[in-house]
Amino acid sequence: AQKITQTQPGMFVQEKEAVTLDCTYDTSDQSYGLFWYKQPSSGEMIFLIYQGSYDEQNATEGRYSLNFQKARKSANLVISASQLGDSAMYFCAMILRLSGGYNKLIFGAGTRLAVHP
Amino acid sequence: DAGVIQSPRHEVTEMGQEVTLRCKPISGHDYLFWYRQTMMRGLELLIYFNNNVPIDDSGMPEDRFSAKMPNASFSTLKIQPSEPRDSAVYFCASSLGGLGSNQPQHFGDGTRLSIL
Numbered sequence: 001a002q003k004i005t006q007t008q009p010g011m012f013v014q015e016k017e018a019v020t021l022d023c024t025y026d027t028s029d030q031s032y033g034l035f036w037y038k039q040p041s042s043g044e045m046i047f048l049i050y051q052g053s054y055d056e057q058n059a060t061e062g063r064y065s066l067n068f069q070k071a072r073k074s075a076n077l078v079i080s081a082s083q084l085g086d087s088a089m090y091f092c093a094m095i096l097r098l099s100g101g102y103n104k105l106i107f108g109a110g111t112r113l114a115v116h117p
Numbered sequence: 118d119a120g121v122i123q124s125p126r127h128e129v130t131e132m133g134q135e136v137t138l139r140c141k142p143i144s145g146h147d148y149l150f151w152y153r154q155t156m157m158r159g160l161e162l163l164i165y166f167n168n169n170v171p172i173d174d175s176g177m178p179e180d181r182f183s184a185k186m187p188n189a190s191f192s193t194l195k196i197q198p199s200e201p202r203d204s205a206v207y208f209c210a211s212s213l214g215g216l217g218s219n220q221p222q223h224f225g226d227g228t229r230l231s232i233l
Contacts, residue, residue: 047221107160
């Protein structure tokens with residue numbers, strides 16, 4: 001079955017350190033896309049980064065980078081130089097491109113990150 | 118730039134009542150999505166529209182749920198009659214390009230719905 005798995009319900013990191021949030025996915029499709037979103041305590045969903053299955057390079061956006069290992073079906077989010085404002089829930093999501101131009105989007109359960117001073 | 122605007126931010130009502138959630142997407146975006154977020158089920162896609170036309174409503178839980186998009190700048194999600202298990206945060210999101218593109222979805226602040 002196609003699914004997204006985030007195995008870390010909660011993570012702690014010291015301010016200014018780097019942290020990796022895990023995301024594994026299961027699909028037999030060759031074409032798919034992976035997103036990471038951040039949800040602060042205020043509730044809104046904020047787009048962070050995107051990786052396409054055919055992208056040869058790992059995606060980077062400022063302090064966010066995606067460690068994409070296609071053979072292992074993992075797309076871990078790396079946050080460098082953590083800041084207190086990074087404390088939030090983080091969701092990994094996968095777009096499944098199905099036949100006939102029909103697509104489906106599924107989200108992982110999320111990882112709650114707490115950044116300590 | 119205005120983002121996705123949802124109203125109301127909070128809704129508390131008694132079971133059996135009709136609930137209408139509203140969404141104004143970002144101007145120029147051609148896709149609109151409705152999601153539901155609960156502790157038990159996480160974030161679920163309910164329905165999405167392309168150019169005001171519903172494309173996939175397979176995520177809509179029951180016939181009590183309906184969604185419309187009468188024009189490019191407005192959509193509603195209606196629950197009638199509402200039940201306590203419908204209590205959740207409902208998000209609207211819009212994007213330029215659909216699920217097959219690399220364009221991110223921009224989310225509204227959500228509507229926190231409580232059915233008593």
